[in-house]
Amino acid sequence: MxxxxxxxxxxxxxxxxxxxxxxxxxxxxxxxxxxxxxxxxxxxxPPPPPREILVLRGCTPGVTAGWLGSAAITGRSDAGREYGWELLDAEVLVVGPHADDPALVDLVVATAVGEVADFRFAQDPCERFALADSRNEPLTTCARVTGLLVERPRSAPxxxxxxxxxxxxxxxxxxxxxxxxxxxxxxxxxxxxxxxxxxxxxxxxxxxxxxxxxxxxxxxxxxxxxxxxxLPGPAAREVWRRWQPGPPEQPGGWRGLGAAAKQAWQTLALHRLDPGPDRPGGEYHLAGAGVEDVTGLHCALGEAINGPGGYYGREWNGLKDCLGGGFGPVSPFTLVWHDFAVTERELASEEDLAGEPSYPEDLARLLEGRRVRVVRA
Incomplete structure (x- = not known):
């Protein structure tokens, strides 16, 4: 090059x-x-997408007025096909009665709507919808959504x-x-x-x-x-500056960056990846304190497996891809997860699990299910 x-x-x-x-x-x-x-x-x-008003009609009760933040609506057609819409900075403005059934409610939601690439409006319309929060936890289901099934212009170049x-x-x-x-x-x-x-x-x-x-x-x-x-966007500017002299030689250069910048860090880590042949066996050490968020945990995992600036999946599905080969180490191997309990505490603010396993625990179980010995130190 x-x-x-x-x-x-x-x-x-x-x-x-x-x-x-x-x-x-x-x-x-x-x-x-x-x-x-x-x-x-x-x-x-880029400029944010315009704000819109959606009305979710015939919803199961339980949602209260207030800010939702990031959310998603999933539509299912009679043919069984699912379509998704990302809601950005969503807020439930009003919870009102449903005209045809007093047991149901209508929700008035103010939001920006993400782009939908392949929705087939005429051929395969949705018949029922579900609203979920940022953790994909279901909030309500409804019969229809006024204002959702419309063509939206793509973002201007x-x-x-x-x-x-x-x-x-x-x-x-x-x-x-x-x-x-x-x-x-x-x-x-x-x-x-x-x-x-x-x-x-x-x-x-x-x-x-x-x-x-x-x-x-x-x-x-x-x-x-x-x-x-x-485009890489504004969060990537500082990451590019740190990598401009060359790949990092010390671990942890991503610490203190925001989540979007950490994602940019992993993009650069993926492009410089030169893992060589698949290598089973070995012991790797994950520094679990100070990961800050889920994206930071995957940055730390990449460094544990492939060294400073290393990549081993930027999220759950990416990790599964890496475990399948082509990214250096493959199972069976041993991962010593130092300060595992600290990692769980740091990520607890991002989760509302109500007794469910934490994201670090789920990740450890995924690794163990792929013949990786995880030592929770």
Missing amino acids: ADRARWEQPFPARFLIVGEHEAGNRTDVDLLLGRCAAVEGLFAD LPVRLIGFEPTEPLRAKLDGGHPGWPLYTELWALDDDGRVLDRISTGLHIDRTSPSVLRGGLLDVQLSVSPDR
């Missing part, structure tokens, strides 16, 4: 534009399309500017030929100080305009339109 980052300029290439290239019957060959000195707009905070961009000949030929969106799948690769890949962002190549670069030297400044859900 360091070779691809070299160019004849008085400043380093910090980013590469790489496209998916067809080679014979393969379409996964990386094609270098260009290098650039800097990118502006990666850490933009945001401008991302490539500063000091030098296209390679394949891209220059396509641009000169009037094909500004080629190839269809394009990534922006951020590089660290040694030219290693820091992150890969699926930006596409939707070029709005080009102009001679402020850096001169025959370079270009190029403005792209990028969907906001593809």
Whole structure:
């Protein structure tokens, strides 16, 4: 990768534009399309989705007026298909009687609604709905939701500017030929100080305009339109700064970061992962004190298994994938979980379990079910 980052300029290439290239019957060959000195707009905070009023009609009682925060509505069709809507910063404004059945209630909810990619409004309508909280605990079920089953515009793309961009000949030929969106799948690769890949962002190549670069030297400044859900966002800025000199050499660099920044940390950990062949056996030590939250626990687990800046799943399902192989250690092995009780106390504020096993205990049982010996120290 360091070779691809070299160019004849008085400043380093910090980013590469790489496209998916067809080679014979393969379409996964990386094609270098260009290098650039800097990118502006990666850490933009997109505007929040608009607030809406939903009315959940014919609900089972039990929900009271008040703030819900993050929540979700699940709809089920007669065909058995489920659809989900994420509710952001939701608040139950009014709990009122249901006109057709005094045993039921109607809920008036103010919220922003997340995007739904594949809802088939006409072909497969939902017949019943369920409202759940952020822990996926059910709150109520209802017959219908007024205001939910509507088409919503996708988030407007945001401008991302490539500063000091030098296209390679394949891209220059396509641009000169009037094909500004080629190839269809394009990534922006951020590089660290040694030219290693820091992150890969699926930006596409939707070029709005080009102009001679402020850096001169025959370079270009190029403005792209990028969907906001593809950008790393503001929480990643500090994480990138910490990883810019190279992968961390000491554990715990993620401690003290917010949950979104820890997620960005794990994204960088995944991109620099070089686990080698699957390795059964061995003993690994998880530092369970000071993990702060669930995301921090997975950061600590990644470091325990694969060293500082290591990755071993960013959440529950990601951990199951890692246990299946391809990420270094595979079972059977031993994990010594130091300060296990401290981990449970730290994560207790995120849970309302009413006697159910804690998230750390559930995670330990998942590992044990996959032939990992967990020592709760």
